Amino acid sequence: MSSVDFSQYQQNGFYxxxxxxxxxxxxxxxxxxxxxxxxxTRRLTQLQYASDRAQRSIxxxxxxxSDDQGIERILPLDLIPRIISGKDWNLAERGLQxxxxxxxxxxxxxxNEQKILKDKIIxxxxxRSCPSFLEQCIGVKPPKDIWCHIIGTDLIRDKDGEFxxxxxxxxxxxGVSYMLENREILKRTLPDVFEKLMVxxxxxxxxxxxxxxxxxxxxxxxxxxxxxxxxYNSAYFEHSxxxxxxxxxxxxxxxxxxxNNFVCMRTTKGLEKVDVIYRRIDDDFLDPLNFxxxxxxxxxxxxxVYKSGNVALANAPGNGVADDKAVYAYVPDIIKYYLGEDxxxxxxxTYLCSRDSDxxxxxxxxxxxxVKQTDGSGGYGMLIGPHxxxxxxxxxxxxINANPHKYIAQPVINLSRVPTLIDGIPEGRHVDLRPYxxxxxxxxxxxxxxxRVALKRGSLVxxxxxxxxxxxxxxxxxxxxxxPMSSMMQQQNIT
Amino acid sequence: xxxxTAKSIYWMSRYxxxxxxxxxxxxxxxxxxxxxxxxxxxxxxxxxxxTGDWDLYQEHFQSVTKSDVIYFLSFHxxxxxxxxxxxxxxxxxxxxxxxxxxKELWEQINALYYYIxxxxxxxxxxxxxxxxxxxxxxxxxxxxxxxxxATVSRNEGWNFRTIGQYIERADKTxxxxxxxxxxxxxxxxxxxxxxxxxxxASLLKSVSAYDMYRKKNGTLNTRSIVDFLLFxxxxxxxxxxxxxxxxxxxxxxxxxxxxxxxxxxxxxGALKSMLEFTNIDAVLTRGLxxxxxxxxxxxxxxxxxxxxxxxxx
Numbered sequence: 001m002s003s004v005d006f007s008q009y010q011q012n013g014f015y016x017x018x019x020x021x022x023x024x025x026x027x028x029x030x031x032x033x034x035x036x037x038x039x040x041t042r043r044l045t046q047l048q049y050a051s052d053r054a055q056r057s058i059x060x061x062x063x064x065x066s067d068d069q070g071i072e073r074i075l076p077l078d079l080i081p082r083i084i085s086g087k088d089w090n091l092a093e094r095g096l097q098x099x100x101x102x103x104x105x106x107x108x109x110x111x112n113e114q115k116i117l118k119d120k121i122i123x124x125x126x127x128r129s130c131p132s133f134l135e136q137c138i139g140v141k142p143p144k145d146i147w148c149h150i151i152g153t154d155l156i157r158d159k160d161g162e163f164x165x166x167x168x169x170x171x172x173x174x175g176v177s178y179m180l181e182n183r184e185i186l187k188r189t190l191p192d193v194f195e196k197l198m199v200x201x202x203x204x205x206x207x208x209x210x211x212x213x214x215x216x217x218x219x220x221x222x223x224x225x226x227x228x229x230x231x232y233n234s235a236y237f238e239h240s241x242x243x244x245x246x247x248x249x250x251x252x253x254x255x256x257x258x259x260n261n262f263v264c265m266r267t268t269k270g271l272e273k274v275d276v277i278y279r280r281i282d283d284d285f286l287d288p289l290n291f292x293x294x295x296x297x298x299x300x301x302x303x304x305v306y307k308s309g310n311v312a313l314a315n316a317p318g319n320g321v322a323d324d325k326a327v328y329a330y331v332p333d334i335i336k337y338y339l340g341e342d343x344x345x346x347x348x349x350t351y352l353c354s355r356d357s358d359x360x361x362x363x364x365x366x367x368x369x370x371v372k373q374t375d376g377s378g379g380y381g382m383l384i385g386p387h388x389x390x391x392x393x394x395x396x397x398x399x400i401n402a403n404p405h406k407y408i409a410q411p412v413i414n415l416s417r418v419p420t421l422i423d424g425i426p427e428g429r430h431v432d433l434r435p436y437x438x439x440x441x442x443x444x445x446x447x448x449x450x451x452r453v454a455l456k457r458g459s460l461v462x463x464x465x466x467x468x469x470x471x472x473x474x475x476x477x478x479x480x481x482x483x484p485m486s487s488m489m490q491q492q493n494i495t
Numbered sequence: 496x497x498x499x500t501a502k503s504i505y506w507m508s509r510y511x512x513x514x515x516x517x518x519x520x521x522x523x524x525x526x527x528x529x530x531x532x533x534x535x536x537x538x539x540x541x542x543x544x545x546t547g548d549w550d551l552y553q554e555h556f557q558s559v560t561k562s563d564v565i566y567f568l569s570f571h572x573x574x575x576x577x578x579x580x581x582x583x584x585x586x587x588x589x590x591x592x593x594x595x596x597x598k599e600l601w602e603q604i605n606a607l608y609y610y611i612x613x614x615x616x617x618x619x620x621x622x623x624x625x626x627x628x629x630x631x632x633x634x635x636x637x638x639x640x641x642x643x644x645a646t647v648s649r650n651e652g653w654n655f656r657t658i659g660q661y662i663e664r665a666d667k668t669x670x671x672x673x674x675x676x677x678x679x680x681x682x683x684x685x686x687x688x689x690x691x692x693x694x695x696a697s698l699l700k701s702v703s704a705y706d707m708y709r710k711k712n713g714t715l716n717t718r719s720i721v722d723f724l725l726f727x728x729x730x731x732x733x734x735x736x737x738x739x740x741x742x743x744x745x746x747x748x749x750x751x752x753x754x755x756x757x758x759x760x761x762x763x764g765a766l767k768s769m770l771e772f773t774n775i776d777a778v779l780t781r782g783l784x785x786x787x788x789x790x791x792x793x794x795x796x797x798x799x800x801x802x803x804x805x806x807x808x
Binding site: 056057058059231236240241243244247248249250251252254255265266267268269 | 496497498501587590591598601606651655
């Protein structure tokens with residue numbers, strides 16, 4: 001019986017989250033390693049199989065659009081968890097709070113007074129040319145002045161293990177259901193390690209989400225719904241999962257109708273007013289009367305009801321302007337401007353091609369940099385310098401010169417690695433980190449995250465569509481912290 | 496409750512019931528084909544006639560063979576009512592209403608879905624042990640009823656589920672009775688013969704009615720079998736029982752106790768009263784096949800009224 005074998009494990013010069021540079025195991029991972037040392041690879045393979053099956057059985061699948069019935073795939077869950085010490089986490093938490101707080105103020109300003117533009121901290125053209133900036137939202141005051149309620153910021157750890165922000169996802173961040181279900185699966189798979197480590201719980205996420213949404217209405221018992229594009233959307237599992245966990249209705253656009261300037265849902269007993277909508281439909285598709293006219297997913301007139309304050313939308317339409325890739329470069333300035341503080345969680349160095357000096361640097365170093373289109377996502381409109389041909393580089397230089405404001409560039413980041421089981425053997429694989437943040441009566445960071453892992457050897461691409469998998473993320477308490485102790489229960493009667 | 500949700504629960508329930516009935520029909524007919532004796536052709540055509548998909552069958556197959564009929568009823572892609580298609584649609588409806596149902600229920604629907612869509616395994620089972628295959632499907636569906644019963648609250652959704660299940664079941668019991676109408680006997684003298692009785696017994700088994708019928712009646716004869724399947728007040732698959740259950744659920748939804756407050760209640764109430772005040776002799780005098788035909792039409796019109804009243808089409 002062979003146990004999980006770390007003897008051939010290579011760090012290849014990357015920051016490894018389990019071992020430090022001289023190969024010593026980091027304290028947070030010690031109980032896990034002890035457990036893996038006594039576990040046979042056969043057992044682990046069985047557990048891996050059981051975990052895949054568990055995912056299918058609860059319908060944790062996403063659709064690949066090709067076949068007539070659609071292929072349903074799972075996001076492979078690697079059984080080795082990613083463990084983050086309480087100290088590291090607390091720093092990330094403070095940084096995220098700061099960032100979200102500032103971005104929210106930025107959104108409120110940009111759609112109202114625009115002081116930050118008048119003070120010339122951010123050039124006006126940059127906002128005007130940003131496709132996520134919605135003219136329709138100018139003058140809108142969302143309930144409680146909150147624009148970003150549910151956020152999934154992408155963090156990475158760099159070559160020194162320092163957290164950095166890769167992307168602010170303010171629109172419709174997905175993946176939180178994976179954070180929750182991965183935890184359930186891992187608790188069943190590695191119960192003994194759980195007992196030894198003090199892992200901070202994430203299970204109350206749905207309750208916190210519900211509180212966040214309830215906070216947006218002044219009614220004592222507001223009617224909340226989750227608005228989904230439907231069962232063919234790749235995140236449908238998550239939409240239904242969250243509606244169920246929050247005990248609210250899961251609605252599609254056709255279930256809603258605007259009546260007397262209120263949003264109502266069609267029920268078996270007639271129309272019923274809806275007060276808060278957690279919408280998982282993009283801005284463009286929300287309301288065919290105000291945005292894209294060909295949208296069949298949305299609700300005609302919804303945006304007008306929202307503007308008049310008769311329904312709350314989470315997240316607020318128009319908030320994508322704050323996670324635009326060009327605006328991203330200004331986040332340190334945004335934090336300084338609104339909060340008077342220095343940024344805690346650093347950005348990746350970013351070159352804005354609209355700046356003459358930056359553009360010159362980018363063009364001179366195009367073979368070393370990652371060039372991104374500011375309104376691109378999912379890996380489209382992107383050039384990875386070191387992996388590109390001279391032709392592609394020339395093409396990008398041409399494109400940058402034609403439309404400089406549409407491009408930014410960043411150095412290639414060597415993402416940190418975590419041991420990942422490849423055919424039963426642990427090998428280092430690159431990971432990112434997506435914590436989830438809720439902004440209601442306070443900015444709350446959920447102590448957990450979705451860790452996406454690039455399963456292909458050497459790959460830095462963690463996207464699910466390109467061979468990515470996931471890991472459960474265990475956030476520990478700091479040494480002097482601990483879970484709140486509940487009061488002793490009454491003893492039961494015995495004879 | 497959202498109209499769309501109510502609609503999905505209703506249809507999910509109907510499709511599961513349909514799949515389970517088909518699995519039973521096939522299994523019993525399979526059994527019957529082994530017992531029918533030399534010189535008598537196997538009776539597979541009546542099964543398709545009773546499902547109402549004979550025209551569709553003819554589009555795809557030239558002749559009636561056991562394997563073609565079984566495949567058509569269970570896995571054929573183009574047959575919207577095949578067991579596989581029913582279970583795929585049941586799961587699709589269940590996905591729509593995932594927040595309304597329990598984890599256990601969803602996992603079982605999902606498990607059934609993966610069982611039925613595993614084409615390689617199904618192919619082997621169909622060839623090597625078809626009866627096990629259909630027994631598994633039947634059990635899988637019955638497990639769903641049990642999980643529903645044990646885990647889902649008796650709320651509005653439950654009532655729509657009940658209506659769907661019993662309307663579907665009443666329809667299926669009627670179709671099984673009709674199978675016997677289509678089955679050919681070697682001669683008119685054969686009425687009451689061994690072959691005739693074997694057929695009646697298998698028909699009772701195909702609606703899981705054999706044991707309950709025998710508890711009530713000592714002998715097998717046409718009159719009391721038809722009486723049992725149409726009018727019995729206690730047997731859970733008799734048409735009358737199904738209509739009672741559906742009516743109770745309809746009244747639960749509206750809160751109404753007497754008469755009717757919507758079109759669905761009116762049509763179902765009228766239909767149930769008609770059954771209550773007729774009897775087996777009147778049915779046989781009129782002609783069983785004709786009676787069944789009308790009843791099926793009326794049950795469909797109840798379903799239409801449920802859709803119009805609650806689901807807005």
